[in-house]
Amino acid sequence: xxxxxxxxxxxxxxxxxxxxxxxxxxxxxxxxxxxxxxxxxxxxxxxxxxxxxxxxxxxxxxxxxxxxxxxxxxxxxxxxxxxxxxxxxxxxxxxxxxxxxxxxxxxxxxxxxx
Amino acid sequence: xxxxxxxxxxxxxxxxxxxxxxxxxxxxxxxxxxxxxxxxxxxxxxxxxxxxxxxxxxxxxxxxxxxxxxxxxxxxxxxxxxxxxxxxxxxxxxxxxxxxxxxxxxxxxxxxxxxxxxxxxxxxxxxxxxxxxxxxxxxxxxxxxxxxxxxxxxxxxxxxxxxxxxxxxxxxxxxxxxxxxxxxxxxxxxxxxxxxxxxxxxxxxxxxxxxxxxxxxxxxxxxxxxxxxxxxxxxxxx
Numbered sequence: 001x002x003x004x005x006x007x008x009x010x011x012x013x014x015x016x017x018x019x020x021x022x023x024x025x026x027x028x029x030x031x032x033x034x035x036x037x038x039x040x041x042x043x044x045x046x047x048x049x050x051x052x053x054x055x056x057x058x059x060x061x062x063x064x065x066x067x068x069x070x071x072x073x074x075x076x077x078x079x080x081x082x083x084x085x086x087x088x089x090x091x092x093x094x095x096x097x098x099x100x101x102x103x104x105x106x107x108x109x110x111x112x113x114x
Numbered sequence: 115x116x117x118x119x120x121x122x123x124x125x126x127x128x129x130x131x132x133x134x135x136x137x138x139x140x141x142x143x144x145x146x147x148x149x150x151x152x153x154x155x156x157x158x159x160x161x162x163x164x165x166x167x168x169x170x171x172x173x174x175x176x177x178x179x180x181x182x183x184x185x186x187x188x189x190x191x192x193x194x195x196x197x198x199x200x201x202x203x204x205x206x207x208x209x210x211x212x213x214x215x216x217x218x219x220x221x222x223x224x225x226x227x228x229x230x231x232x233x234x235x236x237x238x239x240x241x242x243x244x245x246x247x248x249x250x251x252x253x254x255x256x257x258x259x260x261x262x263x264x265x266x267x268x269x270x271x272x273x274x275x276x277x278x279x280x281x282x283x284x285x286x287x288x289x290x291x292x293x294x295x296x297x298x299x300x301x302x303x304x305x306x307x308x309x310x311x312x313x314x315x316x317x318x319x320x321x322x323x324x325x326x327x328x329x330x331x332x333x334x335x336x337x338x339x340x341x342x343x344x345x346x347x348x349x350x351x352x
Contacts, residue, residue, distance in 0.1 A: 094180065096173040103194075105187045108180040 013049040021054070030065070040074070048082055143290045144283065148339040149263045149347035151286030153230060156261060157184070163229045166255070168236050170293060174281035175232070187228070191248065192239055192277070192315055194220050213247040221248065226257045233264035234280045237329065239315040246329070253332050256352040262333075266321045266346045275344075277315035
């Protein structure tokens with residue numbers, strides 16, 4: 001189970017947020033968020049205690065906890081073995097560990113290699 | 115209510131006792147699948163297909179389709195059917211699962227959306243009250259000409275046949291993995307939190323050819339492949 005790197009913006013497991021969450025830095029989220037998350041150009045990690053009910057738009061998204069909502073990643077999505085995701089995933093690359101649960105669509109958008 | 119819950123879980127887990135404790139290992143067996151081979155020939159030359167996988171989330175299957183530029187939907191219907199909120203009683207007072215509620219929460223897609231549906235062994239393990247409604251919904255979400263692959267045990271397989279998940283590892287090769295324990299806390303009808311164990315699904319019945327033909331009677335065609343491991347593969351076309 002990966003832990004957040006020091007210096008990384010974090011939302012702890014006792015924090016509950018309802019509304020729009022946006023930013024321009026990487027975020028480690030181990031609490032509850034309901035609404036939407038936009039971190040364009042940055043990465044989001046939903047920790048093992050994280051419970052997200054939101055659409056998520058980021059460069060890279062790692063899920064270890066629970067996420068309900070559509071995921072849009074300009075680069076990659078990484079579902080770890082403890083992940084439970086209900087929603088559609090659109091990304092350039094996806095990695096799903098054995099044991100992860102997904103209910104939804106996976107759509108890979110590739111940019112042509114130059 | 116507890117006895118109802120126990121009955122409900124018994125539907126899926128079979129008898130309790132040491133034998134019901136699942137193996138934690140993820141032992142995998144491979145098998146050749148004529149049905150998959152035929153499907154592969156159909157989707158090899160196609161582009162931008164829409165595929166529905168009704169088994170447990172399979173990284174291998176997701177990789178298999180996304181690598182070829184197709185869209186894949188993953189929906190574990192067997193696990194979804196263990197939701198205690200689905201419990202209801204029929205007119206005779208028998209405990210059944212509410213198929214309307216089940217279909218309101220699952221398999222919610224536009225009509226004629228999918229080119230292929232991978233049903234795997236779902237009908238064999240799904241509760242009786244859900245089988246026909248689910249097949250009806252699958253007919254409607256398949257495109258005309260779309261194909262569905264399902265596996266049915268033959269009588270020789272016996273009632274204790276383990277429930278497997280299926281990973282596509284070749285054009286006609288499947289890796290079979292016994293479903294391992296997954297515990298999930300759910301809130302039951304009384305508001306109490308239960309631990310649902312989606313392991314060790316019990317074979318609910320054995321369909322013969324006539325039953326299978328009846329089940330898929332709304333489809334345009336049906337093809338049987340008898341495999342060596344007491345499994346009948348069925349490929350139906352809408």
